Amino acid sequence: MIPAAFDYVAPTTVDSAVRALAEAGDEAKVIAGGQSLLPVLRMRLAAPTKLIDLGRIPEMRGVRDGGDHLVIGAMTTHYDVQRDPLVAEHAELIKLATDTVADPQVRHRGTFGGSLAHADPAGDLLAPALALDARFIVSGxxxxxxxSAADFFVDFFTTALHQAEILVEVHVPKHTGWTAHYEKFQRVAQAWSIVGVAATVRAEAGKIAEARIALTNMASVPIRATAVEDALIGKQATAENIKSAAEHAAEGTSPTTDGNADPAYRQHLARVLTSRALTAAAGV
Amino acid sequence: MRITVTVDGIEYADDVEPRQLLVHYLRDKLGKVGTVVGCDTSNCGSCTVHLDGHSVKSCSVLAVQAHGSEVTTIEGLARDGKLHPVQQAFHDNHALQCGFCTPGMIMQSIDLLADNPDPDEAAVRHGLEGNLCRCTGYQNIVKAVRDAAHQMRPGAGPEVERVDEPHVSRTKSQISGGER
Known part of the structure; x- marks a missing residue:
């Protein structure tokens, strides 16, 4: 399978990439790591006339400390996110979810920002970004x-990015001292999540002081399980309290039907996986 | 588009179409047919090569994206007629049946051992999750990787692949004997 022909440019700065995108118009497509886009092009599900490759823009790579938040360059690979000490310390949820993305080869090429901008509802990094209230820095x-993360994801594979805009970096508020877990249900290794649950909690004296939970693939966009969060806060971190809070996990969800599952099954999974994710995150 | 890329220690300069996939460049232009195309949808890992020291699925990388990079394929592992320790371990442990997945399995195993020089069985299986063996010959593959780990202590990885002599630039016709 060979993609349809396209022109290709590889700018070396964000500004020149934005200019190239604006000049190329609607038929152009940005390529980050290419691990979602290249299969799509090979199967000819899309045929852009021009690819603008962000792979040679050094300013878009790497993680740095922004004070009360981390700055994760959009072109930072999953492999680098997995091994970044700042991410491990201040946004463990992102590290744990990234560990589950695809397979090692894909994680070497695939990027944090590329995943988010692709906005596949089954993508594993959308829910953690939403749970942690990440802010998306977009250049046009x-x-x-x-x-905001709440506004960035608009619909299936659709974000708030305008045609000539590029996601440059993501600011993730520090959640130092929070414990986390990403629980994912998939048919086989490396398959997409049928449902995923991103959970992170801050405990104080055995009680859940704060909780942030978001769901993967339970709607066209990632959604916060606010009813579960509300039911947990102030409670002792016990198996019983977690299980009863997790019963609210499917509230407000609108999951889709596909070859893997129907909505009722996904809602069941959301409750079960939320319970598992919280149990692991709270260390119960 | 003009690209310059070092493959298995030799520098090549070629004109390629932007849409050409790295795996097709390696196979069709350079004759590196040891790297195979399996699923063509980024699932099976048969086309795994190393790009600047890290494993990638070469069906999901454009040749133009490899411009300026160093690629190692299964054909670049043996030295002076001696198999790479991971190749030898696959041979010794009969870690192949039809052999189609083997190039990718070996390339990914080397990458895995670079990150984790002494993986337990679970770590091997997890590290090879992006590679499928349709013969389901996983038992011996896992055995071979662990055997290789023991053979190669304290570690394998990109440093094992380093070509010590300076890279010799040759023209395509000298390498492949003419236009393909």
């Missing part, structure tokens, strides 16, 4: 703007 011809 008029400069940069910030989009």
């Amino acid at each position: 011809m008029d400069g940069r703007r910030t989009v």
Whole structure:
């Protein structure tokens, strides 16, 4: 399988990439790690006339300390996110979810920002970004703007990015001292999540002081399980309290039907996996 | 588009179409047919090569993206007629049946051992999750990887692949004997 022909440019700065994208118009497509896009092009599900490769823009790679938040460059590979000490210390949820993405070869090429901008509802990094209230820094011809995680994901494979905008970096508020777990249900290793649950909690004297939970693939966009969070806060971190809070996990969800599962099954999974994720995150 | 890429220690300069996949460049242009195309959908891992020291599925990388990089294929592992320790371990442990997945399995195993020089069985299976063996010959593959780990202590990885002599630039016709 060979993609349809396209022109290719590999700019070396964000500004020149934005300019190239603006000049190329609607038929252009940005390529990050290419681990989702290249299979799509090979199967000819898309045929952009121009690819703008972000792979040679050094300023878009790496993780740095931004004070009260981490700055994760959009072109940082999953492999680098997995091994970054700042991510492990201040946003463990992202590290744990990244560990489950695809397989080692894909994690060497695939990128944090590419995954988010692709906005596949089964993608594993969307829910952690939402749970941690990440902010998306987007660059366009008029400069940069910030989009909240709640506003960034609009629909299936659709984000708040305009045609000539590029996701440059993601600011993740530090959650130092929080414990986390990403629980994922998949048919076989390396398959997409049928449902995933991203959970992180902060405990104080055996009680859950704060909880952040978001669901993968339970709607066209990632969603927060706010009813579960509300049911947990102030409670002792016990198996019983977690199980009863997790019963709320499917509230407000609108999962899809596909070859793997129907909505009722996904809602069942959401409750079970939320319970498992919280049990692991709280160390119960 | 003009690209320069070092493959198995030899530098090549070629004109490629932007849409050409790295695996097709390796096979069709350079004749590196040891790297095979299996599923063509980024699932099976048969086309795994190392790009700047890390395993990638070469069906999911464009040749133009490899410009300026160093690629190692299964054909670049043996030295002076001696198999790479992971190749030898696959041979010794009969870690292949039809052999189609073997190049990718070996390339990924080397990558795995670079990150974890002494993986237990679970770590091997997890590290090879991106490689499928349709003969389901996983038992001996896992055995071979652990055997290789023992043979190669204290570690394998990109350093094992380093070509010590300076890279010799040759023209394509000298390498492949003419246009393919």
